[in-house]
Amino acid sequence: MAPPRKGDLSQEEKELLLVIGKGSAEEAGRLLGSKNVRVNFLDEHGMTPLMHAAYKGKVDMCKLLLRHGADVNCNEHEHGYTALMFAGLSGNKEITWMMLEAGAETDVVNSVGRTAAQMAAFVGQHDCVTVINNFFPRERLDYYCKSQGLDKEPKLPVKLAGPLHKIITTTNLHPVKIVMLVKENPLLSETEALQKCCRVLDLICEKCMKQREMNEVLAMKMHYIGCIFQKCLGFVKEQEDKLDALIKSLLKGRDTDGFPVYQEKFIRECIRKFPYCEATLLQQLVRSIAPVEIGSDPTAFSVLTQAITGQVGFVEAEFCTTCGEKGAGKRCSVCKMVIYCDRNCQKTHWFTHKKICKTLKEIHEKQELEAAIEKRRQEKKQKKDEAQADPSSKSEEQSESELEATKDADGRTEESVLNKEPTTPPARAASLPKNETSLAEVAIEKVQESEE
Numbered sequence: 001m002a003p004p005r006k007g008d009l010s011q012e013e014k015e016l017l018l019v020i021g022k023g024s025a026e027e028a029g030r031l032l033g034s035k036n037v038r039v040n041f042l043d044e045h046g047m048t049p050l051m052h053a054a055y056k057g058k059v060d061m062c063k064l065l066l067r068h069g070a071d072v073n074c075n076e077h078e079h080g081y082t083a084l085m086f087a088g089l090s091g092n093k094e095i096t097w098m099m100l101e102a103g104a105e106t107d108v109v110n111s112v113g114r115t116a117a118q119m120a121a122f123v124g125q126h127d128c129v130t131v132i133n134n135f136f137p138r139e140r141l142d143y144y145c146k147s148q149g150l151d152k153e154p155k156l157p158v159k160l161a162g163p164l165h166k167i168i169t170t171t172n173l174h175p176v177k178i179v180m181l182v183k184e185n186p187l188l189s190e191t192e193a194l195q196k197c198c199r200v201l202d203l204i205c206e207k208c209m210k211q212r213e214m215n216e217v218l219a220m221k222m223h224y225i226g227c228i229f230q231k232c233l234g235f236v237k238e239q240e241d242k243l244d245a246l247i248k249s250l251l252k253g254r255d256t257d258g259f260p261v262y263q264e265k266f267i268r269e270c271i272r273k274f275p276y277c278e279a280t281l282l283q284q285l286v287r288s289i290a291p292v293e294i295g296s297d298p299t300a301f302s303v304l305t306q307a308i309t310g311q312v313g314f315v316e317a318e319f320c321t322t323c324g325e326k327g328a329g330k331r332c333s334v335c336k337m338v339i340y341c342d343r344n345c346q347k348t349h350w351f352t353h354k355k356i357c358k359t360l361k362e363i364h365e366k367q368e369l370e371a372a373i374e375k376r377r378q379e380k381k382q383k384k385d386e387a388q389a390d391p392s393s394k395s396e397e398q399s400e401s402e403l404e405a406t407k408d409a410d411g412r413t414e415e416s417v418l419n420k421e422p423t424t425p426p427a428r429a430a431s432l433p434k435n436e437t438s439l440a441e442v443a444i445e446k447v448q449e450s451e452e
């Protein structure tokens, strides 16, 4: 079928474009019911209604259009933009996900040679980058649930597809979290199931590397998850509840500063074992990690997370010290230097955290004090400067300048928080100078919190 001509719109189609921008889904639905409206018509730039709706971040409109048969992969735009690219540009995660679910191709490039993920990254929509990079349609996994060729039985039992898919699509690559996901599912946490999953992960990894549009990011992710499964396998073989022992090994901090050495070494080893040495991503990762001494920043976990999920924008989010989950809000009540999702994560970490909690508490208090002194010093200096600049200044103006000083201090704190290594769990390695900066930042935050 010849593509519809650009910009040749009926009255109702023109109306639909207006409704997508400002109107209700009901109005749009009514127009889509008209025989004078083609769902995939092209405006003068080659944009379809779906592209308009995606770009404007209209979730309901996108749903409606897809239901009416909108073509998610239409590629008639004058600069080669797809609906997925517009979704990524809009920064709307839900729409990005919707386009992918509807079958949007991720490797199509526009006229400047950029994919949807690259376009989203270019405009700083990192949440959308994460969604695109970690999308793995369930059908791709279900393929392994059917017997292929001479195989007597499928490589993956149907009952494992759901739990495995959940792990494959996770954006939290923390090894403890992945072991927790394995542990919480009795179907997964037994020898034979783990072996089968490992095999399937290897096959997907291989496919990602050998297909025409190579996907190194997904290949690395599959390999990494496979390595964790292998590790689980080793522990499960010994004893049934051995996964708890694995979690403990991954969390155990060294005596000096609580840094989880085994975890760091394990992740580094996973990366190094990636079977395709020529991969650009592998070389990049190794280059970033190799010169870093164990215990310093960046950690292998943060480098890997950044490479796979593109998580660089999440600087303000707080990550659980135990499982790396985003949005953790429970602080250790003693040292106030580590955060957790919930009591469970705190309990899991306590066996090793208890050894340095007191030290962290002292550091925390010292930093808090220093920050308070520094702030007062700044305020005094400011007042003095103000007084010098205007000797006739009244007390009213002085209190105003005090306010200014507070604002300044806030501004600076925000800046330093932004410069912080994004995925570094706070206060992990207390004795290292690099981390002392971030401890200071946490302390400053605390001071501000208590002042509020």
Ligand SMILES: [Zn+2]
Pocket: 320, 321, 322, 323, 324, 325, 328, 340, 341, 342, 345
């Ligand atoms: Zn947690």
Ligand SMILES: [Zn+2]
Pocket: 332, 333, 334, 335, 336, 337, 338, 353, 357, 358, 360
């Ligand atoms: Zn503590």
